[in-house]
Amino acid sequence: MRRAWVIASGTELTLGQSVDTNSAWLAARLAALGIRTERIVVVPDDAAALRDALLQAAGATDAILLTGGLGPTDDDLTRQVLADVVGVPLELDPLSIEHLRAFFAARGRDMPERNTVQALVPRTARAIPNACGTAPGVRIAVRGTPCFALPGVPFEMRAMFDRDVAPELRAAAGGAVLLSRRLQTFGLGESDVGGRIADLMQRGRDPEVGTTADLGVIGVRINATAMSADEATRRLDDTEAEIRRRLGDAIFGRDDDTLAAVVGRLLTAAAATLSTAESCTGGLLGALITEVAGSSNYYRGGVVSYANEAKIRLLGVSAADVEQHGAVSEAVARAMADGAGRLFDTPYALAVTGIAGPAGGTPEKPVGLVLISLCSPAGSIARECRFGSDPPRQVIRMRAAHTALNLLRLALLRETQPVQPP
């Protein structure tokens, strides 16, 4: 068994009122078992649509994972559709009805009559126990393809998959594994990254290499398939080493690393402290830094100097500089960083001032113009960024905060003792 389809049912999903997170969770679990999800199909609570998707999947793949539609109400159709597709009647499962009664008894309630339907399973199926809720799952063969129907409530679905479905799939997968890793880069565009590793990204290669882009962070994903986890890991390591040779210190971390977490590790290793002065980001830079648990060990605090008076009075920016160069200027950015470092008595200080829009731009200083400055023991540096006037305010702010953190990261790599690469 190498391939699977995931089917999620729910009108709230196809109306866009909820985001389907179950399918991604299942796909990740399947990948860890060496099973590749070839397609995710989301259908409304509609018998014909669910039947179509099931029949299409049964002819095309090795296993079907289905979530949703097992509740006690009228829009829960999965049990009936499975029975119809297979051509068998629904029958009451004695263990499931016993579990349902016990579930309600444990909560001091009588079982509502309505819940009885949840104990019905197609004659040729096996009920999958649900320790956390009322709806048992259904294990059935649809035209020879194993199909596992699980509830849509995420924590119930997850527990049932791990306890009951994964062991069967693992045995059937025959030991192949698919392991993934993501290298996180900042400072290069997606096409720059793609250009430097184009040969590794060619179709049909294994490990497979691809890129993703999110607010200036370009991720390089590596997927390796092998007959053992050791072998897959070794191949991931080889490809990672090659990509590191090509991309150098644009790579700031791996997997779920954030720029703020990496900066935190570097500051901790250097026993150094940090403060911030923010204008257009309004606290976002501080919020990213303090998202990291333990950040109080190196982050002293910051000033959100949204008004010019605050820049002048709290950070000691000169009124003449504000007057002459404007609040969004290199001189003011440098003075803000300088002021924060003095105010909080930290060797490192970051400052951000810019025009996040949508209003406030001029031809000379358009929306998207951001000045970033870093004060460090090696001196003061500044960067002018132009993020364009079209992205939404929140995108410009996030890119500005990321750029500031990256400026600090590179300075720490240069200026402090080398530490283990992230």
Place this chain on the structure above:
Amino acid sequence: MRRAWVIASGTELTLGQSVDTNSAWLAARLAALGIRTERIVVVPDDAAALRDALLQAAGATDAILLTGGLGPTDDDLTRQVLADVVGVPLELDPLSIEHLRAFFAARGRDMPERNTVQALVPRTARAIPNACGTAPGVRIAVRGTPCFALPGVPFEMRAMFDRDVAPELRAAAGGAVLLSRRLQTFGLGESDVGGRIADLMQRGRDPEVGTTADLGVIGVRINATAMSADEATRRLDDTEAEIRRRLGDAIFGRDDDTLAAVVGRLLTAAAATLSTAESCTGGLLGALITEVAGSSNYYRGGVVSYANEAKIRLLGVSAADVEQHGAVSEAVARAMADGAGRLFDTPYALAVTGIAGPAGGTPEKPVGLVLISLCSPAGSIARECRFGSDPPRQVIRMRAAHTALNLLRLALLRETQPVQPP
């Protein structure tokens, strides 16, 4: 036009490394145009899978919305697959290449040769301009079914849909409409909200009413179907009025309103200004406030007093209070708000101090304990919140920031001139 399929492409989606949020966004927008999404199909970056999904959709529905695969790297296959499916060659689109050059020029960079492929569109297609990024979209008929291919980067995709795709779909949709509205509440639990409107939430009713929960914000969603937008709107209005009678000022806004935006409107109406002092939220409260465009009209700034020295030296919190009561105490929260109001010379000032975890808790002051204080012309108030020690750090911080904004909202409703309800 009544029905659509949404197709999302990306191996990061089918491997479960990213959650597909684009499809839900598109489905919600389509619903607002009276177009029901019949199926969402997610495929890997694989030409055969994308081709299959396109051909299946073209025979089954009225319109196809496709996201992803328009980037400049080798795993971006959408342009080529569309050309193959339709049976026409790719050609360079002069306007798109001009836009690409201008995009890079505006950022002071030469266009990498690699990006040229993004200006290729199938001969029978129209390029959909992308004002925010490099990848133009593609409007093409696939076996007679209109197909709109948009980039996978959410903010680019959203802007292009709203500007270019929605007008065409709206014109084609005619007829029945499904309108949705969401009332946003804060301060009541989901079961409290559900209990007060249980009769309106019964299955089979139209308008259909349901609840969602996100970081303490409980949304009440209303969907109404009718043959005209006027009729649907009237029915939404009636149901909204009934829900407002039941939930009162727990309702802070509608649809995409945020607590910060509503607070901003109230401050603007009262011509009042605000400052902040943050400890455990580390700038997050300021970041939420300044997410709102125009917030510089009422937000003067803040201090992120992460270290105790900053609380004492910048905000004038007494060292004795910190010593005696601890940094997470009502006395310190009140002194922080007071200090911010003085420092920034604002009538309103919010302060947050707490233990976001995972470390730092004690039996007496556990993780999740947060003190919030508001200074206003009516005096100083404080609230002690216990968000529990199980939620992740980021959840505790967001709930704390939301609770602070809601405290201010209710004070502004009490203390300032009545304004139009949000």
